[in-house]
Amino acid sequence: MSTYGSRGDVEPMAALAVTLQELGVEAVVCAPPEDEFRALLERAGVEMVAAGMAVKELIAEAKANPHITLPERARKVTSRQYEAVLEVAQKADVIIGSGLMPAAAGARTVADQLGLPFHLVAFQPVTMPSPYQPPVAYPGRPLPPDVTDNRELWKHDAESMNVIFGAAVNDHRVSVGLPPVPSIRAYVLNKRPWLAVDPVLSPWRPSDLLDVLQTGAWILPDTRPLPAELEAFLEADQEPVYVGFGSMAMGNAPAEVARAAVEAARKQGRRLVMAKGWAGLEAIDEADDCFVVGDVNQQKLFPRVAAVVHHGGAGTTTAAARAGTPQVIVPQVVDQPHFARRVAELGIGVAHEGSVPTSESLAEALNRALGMTRRAQEMAGQIKTDGTLVAARELGVA
Incomplete structure (x- = not known):
């Protein structure tokens, strides 16, 4: 299991890992080396493999070096996540990826290299193509102000992802002996992504743009007493x-x-x-x-x-x-x-x-x-x- 992002990206993965272990399945979570995440996974009884640099450090580095572009930062995130996941996936049966897009692409690359099934899970719906909602704009790639058709905006989103992440992901794939992919978004989402969001709080409306499995939220039980x-x-x-x-x-x-x-x-x-x-x-x-x-x-x-x-x-x-x-x-x-x-x-x-x-x-x-x-x-x-x-x-x- 691979993720890179905030606690909202890590805790649900811990929740699924706990359930899988209760069912007799070994689960390992690759996550950013934040002390908070280490403590969370240790409490849950889930093995953690450190992936890349701490998110707080990544944010601080980006603020201190504004000249480093988003595509350049994406290269580092992709390769670091790939290395962390590859280290523990040699005996895996499946890889589940989430978090920042370049990190999920790194995990997907490991799955392709090892011939393993890959599932992308999102813990929010707004990055999933849908005619019922517009995409979120990426830095430097604002949504066209004169376009109101959500389908056209999602085409723009796919183009933006190729512009921002395409070289980082495809150069890395080529470096490990895999062919480039034409659409970064389609590659990472895969054929049927999972949406781990409560269907009452945010129901997914099916459409022809994307086949989604809405599982419901992944909730990690917490038994700690209050201080x-x-x-x-x-x-x-x-x-x-x-x-x-x-x-x-x-x-x-x-x-x-x-x-x-x-x-x-x-x-x-x-x-x-x-x-x-x-x-x-x-x-x-x-x-x-x-x-x-x-x-x-x-x-x-x-x-x-x-x-x-x-x-x-x-x-x-x-x-x-x-x-x-x-x-x-x-x-x-x-x-x-x-x-x-x-x-x-x-x-x-x-x-x-x-x-x-x-x-x-x-x-x-x-x-x-x-x-x-x-x-x-x-x-x-x-x-x-x-x-x-x-x-x-x-x-x-x-």
């Missing part, structure tokens, strides 16, 4: 609000975002549980109404808060929906605007307008979300939890 200090904070008063942005750095304004979150909660008369995340959010003063946490068990925490304010990653959106807790999504990139729209359409949350909240805008959104508690609780039981078993059945092992 004693957090338990005491939760029990001290009415339910607080949770604010956390996961693997998002929140641009250059983490301090402003933290202040907006604290002040918005106070405007609603609520205390706050704030997750540091990759943005490094911290309390803004010495008041005792804000409790800052690191990596905690969201499955235990979310049912005990009044609302969840987050970035809109698939994993956090699903966790809040399962908990029956209303949410405010402050979307940043890629699939997050999609999930913001979906929770608003379902009536279980609010889509914040803009990626950098103010105390006023967040307080207003939070006020609306708190009125959606009953609807969120009604929807909670509809979220499916058997996505990994569906995938295991597709592999013929369940």
Whole structure:
């Protein structure tokens, strides 16, 4: 199993690995060498093979060297992922790839070289060609402003992927004795990609553009207790609000975002549980109404808060929906605007307008979300939890 990206790309792979191991199948996950990911996979009892460089280091390197183009960075990601996967795939029966496109291409190349089946899995729907949605634009390749036909826009998307990733992927394939491929997108998606997203939160609408298997979300059970200090904070008063942005750095304004979150909660008369995340959010003063946490068990925490304010990653959106807790999504990139729209359409949350909240805008959104508690609780039981078993059945092992 191969992935390269944020925690939202790694944790679902760990979930499938656990299910496969429970069914007697050995599973190894190639993932970025982040300490957070090592700890997660170790807790799950899943072997991890380090792939490439830490994502945080990759991001820092890109910021420090803006002259290095995206195609050049793609070359490194492709070859590094290929090397990591090749190291452990010699005795494999199947390779499952996810994460950044060049990393998934590196894993697919190993599958071709070893003659193994390959399955691409996505944990969000917005990179899957569909006439019902437009693609997400790549840096330097904006969508044509005068084109509104989604089918034409997906043709542009295929061209963009060839422009950005084509040389990196095909030069690497040729270097290991394999022929180039004409379409990078079709090559990586393969014949029937998997969509590991909850069908209530984001149902896939079949079309002639792509045959997709929607398995449902891959959820890793978390049995960790909450820290004693957090338990005491939760029990001290009415339910607080949770604010956390996961693997998002929140641009250059983490301090402003933290202040907006604290002040918005106070405007609603609520205390706050704030997750540091990759943005490094911290309390803004010495008041005792804000409790800052690191990596905690969201499955235990979310049912005990009044609302969840987050970035809109698939994993956090699903966790809040399962908990029956209303949410405010402050979307940043890629699939997050999609999930913001979906929770608003379902009536279980609010889509914040803009990626950098103010105390006023967040307080207003939070006020609306708190009125959606009953609807969120009604929807909670509809979220499916058997996505990994569906995938295991597709592999013929369940």
